[in-house]
Amino acid sequence: MSESANGKAPRRALIVVDVQNDYDGGNLAIKHPPFRDSVANVARAMDAAAEAGVKVVVIKQLAPETSPVFAKGSHGAELHPEISRRSRDHYIEKTLPSAFTGTDLEEWLRANAIDTITVIGYMTHNCDLSTVIHAVHMGFAVEFLSDATGSLPYANSAGYASAEDIHRVVTVVLQSRFAAVLKTAEWIDCLKTGTLPERDTIFASNQRALARSAA
Known part of the structure; x- marks a missing residue:
């Protein structure tokens, strides 16, 4: 089995963040990647983790009863059926x-x-990005499955960004320093083979971008 930087095989936990009904066509409907695709990958990752003996932690966001999203006691705040079962x-x-x-x-x-x-x-x-950065500051190694998550579009006083733009930029930034970004199928293969996912650096990521601009 491949070893991590500390000379030992990674001891993983799968952190399943806020897979709740409000994201499934509710008041915060995920647009990219499509929710139906990403939630299927969340389920695949959970099943693979259970099979490999990787512990699974399920997280749920709650807000006051007057909130338009994740209000306590509301259907939108409940875990998606694929997760709750x-x-x-x-x-x-x-x-x-x-x-x-x-x-x-x-x-x-x-x-x-x-x-x-x-x-x-x-x-x-939002919650994924916050959790990843927080974990890095605490000394944990982080992996992020880019097709088992998703974004929605924003427009505010700072401008407009599509769901695809937000998702793409955040994953590129995460791969440059904060996490090993990979697809669910690649992660499952890592569990089976012991291969460690690719990690990158800010400097190397910047150098590739400069070379691409100069080409």
Whole structure:
């Protein structure tokens, strides 16, 4: 089996972030990649993790009852059926973007000797991004499955960005420093073979971009 930078095989946990009904055509409908495709990959990753003995943590976002999304007690706040019917090793409810803030996630990971987390779920640019960066600052290695997540479009005083633009840019940024970004099928293959996913650096990513611009 391949080894991580510390000379040991990674001890992974799969972090399933906020796969809730509001994202499935609700008040925060995921647009890219399409929800039906990404949630299928979330399910595939959960099944592969269970088969490989990788612990699964399910996260759920909650908001006040008056909130337009994730309101406590609402259908939109409930876990998507593909997630609720699958087994998990730990369950966390949160109120802020990062799955670490105000929760016992770090304590649970340390207690289970986890050194690598694989983040899936929603949204690429919000709770996933916050969780990934938070994890890196805590010393965890991070993997991110780009087809088991998704984004939606934004327009505000800073401008407009499509769901595809947001998803693409965030995944490129994550791969440059914060996480190994890969597809679900590639991750499942890593579980089976012990191969470690490719990681990159800010400098190398920038150099490739400069070379591409000069070509």
